[in-house]
């Protein structure tokens with residue numbers, strides 16, 4: 112079955128009334144049937160639509176003799192006049208009172224502005240109008256009500272409950288679109304026939320009246336070869352405030368993260384693209400039911416979660432709304448569900464749309480115990496799920512929630528049909544960092560040489576320096592580094608020259624507040640780090656050393672030894688852990704050996720070593736003959752006896768002492784290397800593997 116329609120199949124002319132009739136025949140018929148059965152009806156539609164929907168209904172009712180009384184706040188001929196000076200709302204309430212206390216007969220009483228009358232007040236309370244109105248609405252069960260409300264305004268439940276029949280009219284159903292485009296307008300949208308499905312994607316959230324207005328204002332030639340400019344005209348007009356049409360190319364603007372991109376493409380983008388090629392409505396509906404509507408992008412701050420959401424939107428031609436979870440929550444406390452409803456309404460009107468809830472866990476956190484989740488959070492989650500359930504399958508509205516930890520989310524959110532798709536965006540690895548740096552290098556015209564790029568990739572493997580540092584480099588940090596380089600180049604007037612490796616180091620270190628050590632302090636720190644390094648060189652199960660520094664550029668640490676990424680990340684062996692303990696003592700033992708005195712600088716090393724030794728005994732079966740191979744980890748349900756605890760502690764100390772002694776022996780034998788390494792460190796402050804290789808060849812080996 113083809114989706115393409117010949118021009119002659121489309122209407123020549125179309126009045127606004129006829130368009131509303133043509134767009135919503137099913138909805139209007141349902142309302143009509145309910146009213147015929149004398150059920151009060153509530154129609155939820157945008158304000159501009161309600162007079163037209165009402166007229167369509169009234170015409171049908173009139174045809175079989177039913178009359179309506181329309182209460183829009185103006186004086187009505189057959190009702191007593193309102194008190195002098197009464198405003199719109201007071202007049203409506205006055206008229207409603209007259210009606211429920213008088214005789215209306217078979218007439219249907221129409222309340223076109225029920226939302227204005229009954230808007231609930233913040234904090235879940237009722238406005239004074241609602242309080243006056245509710246008893247009136249229930250006073251006379253003979254009255255048959257037809258109410259209209261705008262979807263942006265919630266109604267207090269007592270008012271909503273008055274209406275057993277409710278109908279929501281939103282956007283335009285896809286299969287009705289063909290009746291809403293005239294021949295003249297279709298000519299502006301391309302040649303070779305009109306494809307309502309292709310148009311639908313761009314205007315699904317626009318109601319029939321706005322759609323007619325937008326189509327009527329289309330300019331441009333007839334039968335253009337390329338429909339894109341005409342579609343773009345329509346698309347821009349559908350955007351409401353606070354939404355943007357992003358321009359982020361998933362391949363060009365996002366560096367690295369190949370597997371993340373592949374998954375996003377495979378699970379969403381390619382499926383939607385395939386759908387666009389289909390012509391069988393049944394097959395299209397089948398695909399639509401399979402596409403995840405909610406997605407979680409999780410990972411540390413600044414790794415590009417929002418950027419990915421924007422790239423996804425760009426590929427879909429979708430608008431993006433970014434909502435901050437904490438901000439929404441603080442508003443929520445005073446203003447009930449309205450905020451969230453408004454967010455969804457706006458997005459749906461601008462569909463295709465992606466709504467990004469940043470820090471979703473701020474209100475949708477896992478409820479670990481009763482006290483940790485407030486009523487506010489609970490109702491926000493419920494409202495979020497209600498809104499997500501409210502989309503039609505064919506509406507292209509996606510919800511992306513970002514969070515640092517997927518497991519921190521309320522599991523109710525993660526069920527199929529909700530946020531069923533979780534995409535992990537971790538800190539970038541070396542390859543990713545190279546690609547991200549390349550994106551910003553190009554954007555900022557840094558002209559990085561290959562060596563500069565290698566240096567930047569290598570240096571950003573370390574933790575972010577500075578007092579606020581201590582985390583790994585994220586995409587955000589890498590962008591900041593490139594911007595720093597760009598500013599430096601501008602200041603130094605070197606925009607035309609390539610960026611070299613030393614520039615990268617300077618950019619990283621330029622404004623770091625490094626501790627100023629005295630000569631003796633520097634000697635101690637250098638001895639300490641050289642001790643770690645030399646002991647590590649004798650431990651065969653450890654990864655090679657990448658870098659040794661005594662520059663004090665990582666938050667809090669005066670010096671460090673950095674090892675390269677282990678070849679096996681997931682399998683950690685017993686020997687590796689023993690070697691790690693041994694090298695952790697390297698700093699302390701070197702100080703003891705050289706100065707016959709130790710500083711407090713090894714406290715965290717000792718702590719770390721003790722933690723590993725404890726794990727070895729308690730978790731990994733290094734219990735010796737007394738404790739055997741058992742899991743001794745402290746567990747509240749199986750208390751450990753005092754005697755066993757004492758044995759555990761003895762075994763831990765035994766392991767630690769064995770490794771400390773081994774370390775001491777290594778350093779004693781390697782003393783010349785220790786001293787040479789220390790002196791080189793004092794001279795250079797930072798050594799990479801190449802810089803000390805001559806020492807290990809000559810002195811060591």
Ligand code: ATP
Nearest residue numbers: 364365366412413414415416417418547586587590
């Ligand atoms: P947060 O969790 O703090 O909200 P986020 O994960 O949403 O952060 P973004 O705001 O998307 O991170 O990223 C911040 C900026 O970092 C982006 O605007 C972009 O310039 C840069 N960036 C992050 N990742 C990448 C990447 N992979 N490629 C290019 N630039 C990136």
